Amino acid sequence: MRIEKLIVKDFRSHGLTRVTFTSGINLIIGQNGNGKSSLLDALLIGLYWPSRPKDLKKDDILRAGGTSTEVTVFFEKDGVRYQIHRNITRGMAFAKYHDGTSWKHVTEASQRAVRDWMERLVPYDVFLNAIYIRQGEIDAILESDESREKVVRQVLGLDRYENAYRNLLEVRKEIERRISSAEDYLKSTENLDGLMEELERELEDTLREINELSPQIPELEKKLGEVEKRLGELDALAEEINALRLKIRQREGNVKALEARLGELKKGIEEIRKRIGELEKKVKEFRRLKEKAELYLKLVEFRKRYADEKARNEKLAEGYRTQIKAIEERLSELGEMEKRIRELEKKREELKGKIEGLEESVKAYEEVRSLKGNLERLKKRLELKPEEIERLGKEIEAAKRRKDEIQRELEEINGKRGELKSRVGERNKAILELKKAKGRCPVCGSELTEEHKRELITKYQLEVKDVLREIRELDSREQKLRSELVKVEATLKRERELISQMELFEQIKELEGKLKKYDLEGLRKAVEECDELKAALGEVEGELKSLKTEFGKAKALEKRKEELRKKLEAIERKLAELEGELAELGFSSVGELDERVKELEPAYRRYLELKGAESELESERKRLERTEKELAEAEKELQEESSSLKGLRESLREKEKLYSKEEHEKIRESFVSLSRELAGKRTQLKELEKKRDGTMEKLKKLGEEKERRKERAKELEELRKARERVQSLREKVRRYKAMLKEEALAKVGELASEIFEELTEEKYSGVTVKAEDRGIRLGVVYNGKEYGLGFLSGGERIALGLAFRLALSLYLAGEISLLILDEPTPYLDEERRRRLVDIMGRYLRKIPQVIVVSHDEELKDAADRVIRVSLENGVSVVKEVELGV
Incomplete structure (x- = not known):
């Protein structure tokens, strides 16, 4: 895996930051608090969110004043280029790969789907333990033998073998549980043959009863069929008689209703004719008053317009005169x-x-x-x-x-x-x-x-x-x-x-x-x-x-004065035109106009009262026509109903001659008795058949259980063999884990010795790493003797912890292509920092890509690329510098 580019938006102190990484040693440098380690946290979140260390929380990463935290990581794995984009605030994410021409999605766009895909590509534990050396791991190495062993297990992946060893124990327990279950089953099914013999005897008795009962049912069914046929004939005849009686009652009701309807229609026709005569007189009066009503409306409309326009124009004229006077006074002052x-x-x-x-x-x-x-x-x-x-x-x-x-x-x-x-x-x-x-x-x-x-x-x-x-x-x-x-x-x-x-x-x-x-x-x-x-x-x-x-303003005032005079003249013309219209109507004053309107008002009011008479007359004439038509139809319908009623009464007399109520009741009782007897026989036969089928089903299941018992016996033998194989495999895993740990610690000890000797100017001739029951013991060799950590000064202890942790990663250098170190130099003195530069140049170049975060300027001498982080107005700023190797 190789990181190509990191883009961060609104992440802690970073507003919008773009960082490019190359092969070799990439150094991220800057003062504490400027946002260096935040770039590594953003890389971890970009790749594995929502999986992350406990100290990285969603609420703590959004920049103050920012809108949404976004992280994009471009990286290469096994020759394929990938990119992952996450919007942490909005919960959005996607992952893509480049096929040589364009970017294409590798999974659905969601935070968890992208995390699961990345977990398959590079597991989170592998990245965090083998690739990423975080701040504080050196302290864990120096803290105790137990904490040191925990670091070694995580980095070397020994937990996987311990998990396999524990999981095989669970597998063995499950096999033993299944063995116990099989043994219990075989014991509980020992008496299957006796049960099957008892069921076979019960089946034989049931079949004999069925054979005795079966012939009786067809005889009863035949006799019942004959009775049912005659009962059906009588039921149909009785139903026809009742239907005819119902129809006769309906027809008689219809005849009475039609006769009443005819009387109402004739009375209504007389009333409509009387109403038409009254309306014809009103229509004549309405047409006589129409001319006076139209004149009244014309004069009223003019009177209203005359009053409105005269009042409005006189008011405008007065306003224009007042404005003209004020302008003349202002011109004098200027x-x-x-x-x-x-x-x-x-x-x-x-x-x-x-x-x-x-x-x-x-x-x-x-x-x-x-x-x-x-x-x-x-x-x-x-x-x-x-x-x-x-x-x-x-x-x-x-x-x-x-x-x-x-x-x-x-x-x-x-x-x-x-x-x-x-x-x-x-x-x-x-x-x-x-x-x-x-x-x-x-x-x-x-x-x-x-x-x-x-x-x-x-x-x-x-x-x-x-x-x-x-x-x-x-x-x-x-x-x-x-x-x-x-x-x-x-x-x-x-x-x-x-x-x-x-x-x-x-x-x-x-x-x-x-x-x-x-x-x-x-x-x-x-x-x-x-x-x-x-x-x-x-x-x-x-x-x-x-x-x-x-x-x-003088010129503007002169212009305004002229405009106002023209408007005043126009208003005065309109007033004169209005008086001319009054004269054309034949009036010398408004008073004469009002008198004429008053004279015409009663005629206009009567005109309004009679306005709907014409339409009402037409409506009544149409209503008369409809009522007369309805009367003719009712007379015809009455004649048809009377004829139909006569036919129905004749048909009822013929049907009553063919029907006997006593015979009908006797046949019905016979039908009920035979039906009950037949139903009893059928129920009895059905129960016997159900009992027969149940017994046969039980026999079938017992036969299947017998076959299953043979299979479980065979399965029991296989399970016992499997238990032996799992126990053997578990022992092999234990031995292999111990051998792998011993071999790895030996090689790590060699690498740590080389690094520690250089960090201490060859004062010490080696580092000892020993696996014990309660942890991993770490020591040094001085003048041919082995000493514990208590023998070292504070600075030497830090140097030993750093040497041991680097040795763990270098041991995996053949398996990993990326190493990340976050602040590897805390507490190192100036001389040891200079020696660390030489160590990085000689040892870490075995790894294709290394990313180091530090505030020490000395580490620039070992870097191929320097990424400088500074703080400007509270926001992290990044500048990238290429160096010669």
Whole structure:
């Protein structure tokens, strides 16, 4: 797997970031908090969301002020290019591959589907354990033997074999459960033959009863059929008689209803004819009043229009006259403004000349204010007095010298302590050998007596005691030196503060020198005078602008006055035309018009009352026509109903002659009796057949159970063999896991030894890695002796943890094509960081692509590509730099 490109949007401190990765060593560098490790977290989320470490939560990754978190990863695997895109906020995702011409989907577009596909391509555990070395793994390696073994299991994939070993146990338990089930089944089905014999006897009895009952049913069915036929004939005859009686009652009702309907229709025709006569008189009156009504409407309409238009136009005319008068008054006022405008223009030019003469002084004053502001800010930042700066400089120089002395003394103490511990080990070993020895001394080879043995043991014990006291003295001295070193380091940390304060002091002196060149009081007065002149100029220009604006309105006012006069003339013409229309109608005044309208109003009201008479007359005539037609149809229908009623009564008399109620009841009783007897026989036969079928089904199942019992017996033998094979395979997995772990740890130990030797300048000659019951023990070889982690200084412990973790990944270098290291240099001193650069160049180049995140600039020397991350206005910014290999 090789990462090609990462695109991140609104992820933690990243707004929109694009990063390209190449083969070789890619270094992501920048200060802590700038967003370096966020790029690795985004890569992990882009590939495997929603699977991710517990410290990566959805609510914590959206950038403050961002809209939605999006991650796109381009990578190559086995010669095929892929891309995965995820919108974490909206829960959207897709995965595609490139077929040489275009991108195509590899799965459905959902977060879980993409995660499952990626899990099949590169499992999450493999990526997180073998490929990605996260911050904190070095601490886990150094924490304890148990935590170290957990890291080894995860990186080397030993958990898979442990899972297989446990799973095979579960398989064996399942086989044993099935064996037990088969044995129970065979025991419970031992008496199948006896059950089958009993069922066969029961089946024989049932068949005999069926044979006796079967002939009786056809005889009963024949007799019942004859009775049922006669009963059907009588039922049909009775039904026909009842139907005829019902029809006769219906016909009689219809005749009575038709007779009543005829009387109502004749009465209605008389009333309609009377109504038509009344309406014909109203229609004649309506046509006579039509002319007066139309004249009334015409005069009313004109009267309304006359009143509305006259009132509206008279109001407009009055408004136009008022506006014309106001414009004439304003034009008179504007004639006085021209003189004032010329006076103000002259005053404006005088003020501008004075202001220009003061501009140099104003600029100088602004510069003085800027210098004073800078001086005040610098003085606030200056925390030390000149004598304190000088004293701090001397303290820092002394601290540098003392640090070198302490480090040299600590190295001497470590060396001497190692020699003393070696002597203690040698003497303790000698004591043990002496306690076991018999005959000759294992040290000098001379004859060994009990007294001589005790003397030698006592001597060695005293030597061990003296050496241990000396070691404690060295430890006490080391503790004091390290305590003093902490204080010295605290003093040295103030060197940056000293440099900053010295620079501030020099800047303050320079600014104070510049300020002495200016006449501050004279410049201040010049600025005040300039401000007063500018205020006066503003007032003059404001008044001048207002006057010119008003004066420029004269022409517009003249134009507006002419427009208003034309509109007034048009209104006056309209009023004259309106009076002309009144005269054309024959009236000299509106009063005459109102009198004529009043005269015509009663005729108009009567006209409205009679307006619907014509349509109502037409409607009544049509109604008369429909009613007369309906009367004729009713008379015809009455004649037909009477004839039909007569025929039905004759047919009823003929049917009643053929029917006997007594015979009908007797036949019905016979039919019920025979039906019950037949139903009983059929039910009895059905129960016997059901019993027969059930018994046969039981016999069939018992036969099948007999065959199944043979199969289960055979299955039991197979299960017993399978249990033996699973137990054998489980033992092989256990042995293979132990062998794989032993081989891997041996190779990891070799690689870790090489790296650790270089990190410690070959002070140590190797690293020991041993698998024990409770974990993996890690040690070092010094002067031919093996020591635990307690023998190492703090920096050496960190170097050993880093060497061991890199060795684990290098052991897998033939299987992985990508390695990611997040901050591999925490707590390493400057010398070990430089050596790590050499190690990366020599060892990590065995892996096709390496991505390293660090804040240490020294690692640039080992990188093929540098990706620099900085923080600008709270947002992470990335710049990429190609380097020569």
